[in-house]
Amino acid sequence: MGANLEITEKLQNYINDFGLTLNPVQQEIIDYNNTLGDIKRMQVDPSQCYFLHLIIKISNIKNVLEIGTFTGLSALSILLALPNDGKLIALDKNEETNKVALNFFKKANQDHKIETKIKPALESLNELKNNKFDMVFIDADKMNYKEYYERSLKLVDKGGLIIIDNVLWHGEVVDKDNLDKYTINIREFNSYVSNDKRVEQIIVPLGDGMTVCRIL
Template sequence: MGANLEITEKLQSYIKDFSFELNPIQQEIIDYNKTLGEIKRMQIDPTQCYFLHLIIKVANIKSVLEIGTFTGLSALSISLALPNDGKLIALDKNEETNKVAVDFFKKANQDHKIKTIIKPAIDSLEELKNEKFDMVFIDADKMNYKRYYENSLHLTRKGGLIIIDNVLWHGEVVDEKNNDKFTVNIREFNKFVSDDHRVEQIIFPLGDGMTVCRVL
């Protein structure tokens, strides 16, 4: 029986060499984030950039809502895959990192597709309640994941996708001795989604784990 590989730095480099090239601005964001210290962990993994690009192309996604933007790598990855008339609304409450992200969007000539909203996501989601999206990507504060997910269900068209990052939580979800509030919250969230008959879902071991849900 096959088993998932441990993705070492050397293997990561090999994957990069034999996949399509990232946009130079995507790489610039990755390099910039490396200078940020511990906070760089908020960035998605490059393999997730490839995945988001492919799934948007294959599913003909045209409208996306992102909850949690940081310095813009996931948003830019999404926008580059969207058609020229596609749209992405990116939610984040951090003005400083949002400014960095917007500068990168402009540099990549993608700012015409991306609208950023700077305020707590819960407030923004309420204001967007009459919108419909082909896809929602959730990568924000983990304690609010269930609220973001419930809102996303109402904002995603039937057959659309909800993708949630960090669902394996550095592997700690399977450590029965780890009962800190974040790990417990992710475990409970994963169980909730698994039992939710409004979607069909699978967890992919990319980056820190991604759940992909198709809305039924």
């Protein structure tokens, strides 16, 4: 029986050497986030940037919604993959990090493809209830994941994608002794999605774990 490899740092570096090359502005965002201390954990892993890029290209995705933007690494990865007439709507409630992200988008000449909404995501989702997207990427406050997921299902047609980050939660989801409210919430969310007959889904062990759902 086959098994997944354990990805050591050395092996990860090898994979990176033979994969896609980051855009210089993507690397600038990573370097900037490394100056922020512990909060840099909110950033997606570069391997997830490559994955999002290829998913968008392969699926001919043009309209994307992102819930949770931080300083813009995942958003820029999406923007770089979108066609010139593609569109990303990015939701985040932090005005300061959004300003940082917008500067990076402009520097990468991708700001014409993006619209940002700065308020609690559930409020923005109410405003977007009549919109349709090819893909939704969820990477925001974990306690609202189920609500974000349910709202996203109404915004994506059959064959579209919903991708959710942090579903392995630093590996804590398998520690039955961990009763932290966030860990419990992620476990319950994963179970909910796994049993949802409206989608077919798989957990991809990139970064902190990503669930990819295809709407049936």
